[in-house]
Amino acid sequence: MNLEITLTEEGNQSIITLAGEIDAYTAPDLKETFGIVTKKAGQEVIVDLEHVTYMDSTGLGLFIGALKSTKENDSELKLVNLQDRVYRLFQITGLDEIMDIKAAIRGGNE
Amino acid sequence: MENFFKEKADEYKKLLAEYIEFQDEKALYGVELVSKAFIKHNILPEEIVNIHIKALKELYPDLFASFEHSLDFLLEAMISYGLAHQEIQNLREQQIALKSEISVAAQMQKTLLKTKKPDIAGLDIGVISVPANQMNGDYYSFLQNLDGTIGIAMADVIGKGVPAALCMSMIKYSLDSLPKESTPPPVILGNLNRVVERNTESNMFITMMYGEYNPETGKLVYSFAGHEPGYYYCADEDRFTEFSTAGLVLGVSEDVEYEQAEIEIAKNDMIVLMTDGVTECRDGDRFIEIDEVFDVIRQYLHLSAQDMVQEVYRYFERLQDFQLQDDFSLLILRKTV
Numbered sequence: 467m468n469l470e471i472t473l474t475e476e477g478n479q480s481i482i483t484l485a486g487e488i489d490a491y492t493a494p495d496l497k498e499t500f501g502i503v504t505k506k507a508g509q510e511v512i513v514d515l516e517h518v519t520y521m522d523s524t525g526l527g528l529f530i531g532a533l534k535s536t537k538e539n540d541s542e543l544k545l546v547n548l549q550d551r552v553y554r555l556f557q558i559t560g561l562d563e564i565m566d567i568k569a570a571i572r573g574g575n576e
Numbered sequence: 577m578e579n580f581f582k583e584k585a586d587e588y589k590k591l592l593a594e595y596i597e598f599q600d601e602k603a604l605y606g607v608e609l610v611s612k613a614f615i616k617h618n619i620l621p622e623e624i625v626n627i628h629i630k631a632l633k634e635l636y637p638d639l640f641a642s643f644e645h646s647l648d649f650l651l652e653a654m655i656s657y658g659l660a661h662q663e664i665q666n667l668r669e670q671q672i673a674l675k676s677e678i679s680v681a682a683q684m685q686k687t688l689l690k691t692k693k694p695d696i697a698g699l700d701i702g703v704i705s706v707p708a709n710q711m712n713g714d715y716y717s718f719l720q721n722l723d724g725t726i727g728i729a730m731a732d733v734i735g736k737g738v739p740a741a742l743c744m745s746m747i748k749y750s751l752d753s754l755p756k757e758s759t760p761p762p763v764i765l766g767n768l769n770r771v772v773e774r775n776t777e778s779n780m781f782i783t784m785m786y787g788e789y790n791p792e793t794g795k796l797v798y799s800f801a802g803h804e805p806g807y808y809y810c811a812d813e814d815r816f817t818e819f820s821t822a823g824l825v826l827g828v829s830e831d832v833e834y835e836q837a838e839i840e841i842a843k844n845d846m847i848v849l850m851t852d853g854v855t856e857c858r859d860g861d862r863f864i865e866i867d868e869v870f871d872v873i874r875q876y877l878h879l880s881a882q883d884m885v886q887e888v889y890r891y892f893e894r895l896q897d898f899q900l901q902d903d904f905s906l907l908i909l910r911k912t913v
Contacts, residue, residue: 489901497779522902523734523783523852530828531779551863559783559802560824 467520468492471499479510485517488525497528504535504543511536516547516570526555533565542566580617584610588624589631596635618665620658625651678738682710685741689748691717694726696791698913702881704889705905706853713740714851714905717751724791725758727751730803730907731784732851734825739780740903746775747782761786761799762834765826769801769834772827781827785849794911796847797838801826804852807866809873811844816870846881846910848873853904860897873908881908 469492470485480503488496503511511532515521529545536543544566548556553569556562588610595603614624629647632639689712693701705714713734719727731747733740750771754764764786772782785806787798798806802825807816821835841847850869857864869888876887885906892898 522856523732527734527779527781530781531777534778558804558820559781560822561802561828563822564824564829 469496469518471495473499473503478506478508479512480506481512481514483514483517487520488518488528489520489522490524493524493528496525497531500528500532500535504532504541505539507540509541510544511541512544512546514547515545515549515552518549518552521552521555523555526559526561529556529565530561544568580613581619584613584619585627585631588627589634592628592631593635618662620654620661622651622654622658625654678710681738681741682707685711685745688745689715694718694720696726698911699726699789699791700881700910700912701908702883702885702910703905703907704885705903706889706900707903708853708900711738711741712903713744714853714903715744715747716849716905716907717748719751719754720756721758721788722756723758726789726791727754727759727764728787728789728849728907728909729784730849730851730905731782731826732803732853732903732905734779734781734783743772743776743780743782746771747784758788760836761788761797762836765799765801765823765834766832769824769826769832770830773830776827781825783825783852787847787849789847789909793840794842794845795838795840797836799823799834799836801832801834804850804855806850807848807870808839808841809846809848810842811846812842814874816848841911843911843913846908849907849909851903851905853900853902854906856901857892857904858897858899858901859895864892881910884908 467487469488472483474481474483482499482503484496486492503509533543545556546568547570548567549570553562553567556565556567588607591603591606591610594600595607611624625647629651632647633644693703701718703716705712705716707713713732715729715731717727717729719729721727729747729751731744733743747768750768765784768784781802783803784801785798785803787796789796798819798821800821801823803820805818805820808819809816819837819839821837823834824832854869855864855866872888872891873884876884879887885908888906889904
């Protein structure tokens with residue numbers, strides 16, 4: 467299974483749209499993308515996980531790494547549109563308490 | 577080597593002459609053997625073409641020039657294949673070396689992380705831990721305190737393989753250095769969190785559950801650090817209930833206060849602990865839901881705790897498209913008195 471990574475830059479916003487599965491095999495590319503966008507001070511990095519169907523603990527590690535990088539570089543990280551299964555991982559690990567995370571909204575727009 | 581080369585080149589020439597004259601199968605079989613001997617001695621493809629050219633020139637000195645040139649051309653074309661072949665050969669050797677090194681490390685890890693299942697009257701303990709690859713990133717341990725209480729630790733390092741395994745040694749040594757006294761689980765997790773935070777890379781973390789069970793009272797005091805919830809099985813009601821406490825995984829933030837909660841279990845009740853390798857099991861594209869795990873446990877309630885955990889694993893192993901995604905650990909503790 468693959469992971470499609472689309473990066474859109476708008477002003478001081480970097481929107482990363484992901485589709486597929488995040489695991490040990492697909493993680494390296496995403497790690498690289500995170501490494502670049504989180505290093506710009508003042509940058510707001512928004513990760514859209516609507517089409518991420520599966521994520522394992524390697525994926526969680528990436529998000530922790532990205533979060534630490536935003537803290538060091540004075541940028542921001544936001545996760546949006548998480549599916550239940552992926553959201554559960556962030557809840558169990560307690561990461562939803564220290565990260566800006568929004569689950570997928572069912573039944574229409576916000 | 578030089579002798580070998582000359583000998584085989586002569587043989588090649590002889591077989592070639594024979595084939596050109598009679599086109600017999602025997603010569604073809606002969607060249608197959610020669611070719612295999614060449615491969616075994618790492619003779620490259622372009623060298624074989626070269627042998628062919630030389631043999632042909634010796635056999636037929638009057639070959640017309642354009643054919644001769646075409647053979648030189650072929651020789652050049654084979655050189656890249658030769659290089660690629662050599663590279664594969666090197667990689668193959670390296671792979672064998674690495675594999676044996678990892679298996680030595682895996683063996684060493686097994687010895688290092690070995691933990692003894694305590695033998696306690698009135699308590700039936702079963703535990704299984706299966707690595708997805710050679711090395712295991714899951715860890716469980718039992719600590720026997722002087723006051724009779726038992727510490728139960730279950731942990732899962734993010735990721736798999738060698739880095740995860742190395743990281744786990746840290747947890748083991750920290751646990752081993754604890755005094756043999758009853759200690760509140762949040763204190764233990766807090767200490768471990770600082771150790772992990774200081775000693776790992778930014779994207780490394782460990783999920784962990786630590787509990788202290790008192791065999792006399794049947795009380796389990798516990799604390800979770802981002803770990804998969806545990807389940808309490810009430811035998812009277814034949815029901816599983818989830819238990820956990822909120823808490824961040826170890827190694828992310830330096831100052832984390834962990835929470836504590838407790839449950840009391842009665843005769844025949846069970847405590848079930850696991851790592852995400854169990855909840856992330858997949859049968860092809862289908863995810864295994866926790867209720868399916870419960871159903872399997874229920875099927876084997878009549879067995880000992882150890883047989884139970886083994887049967888649960890076997891059940892998943894038997895699923896048609898089952899593939900272990902992550903290290904799989906399952907621990908069952910049953911009160912028998």
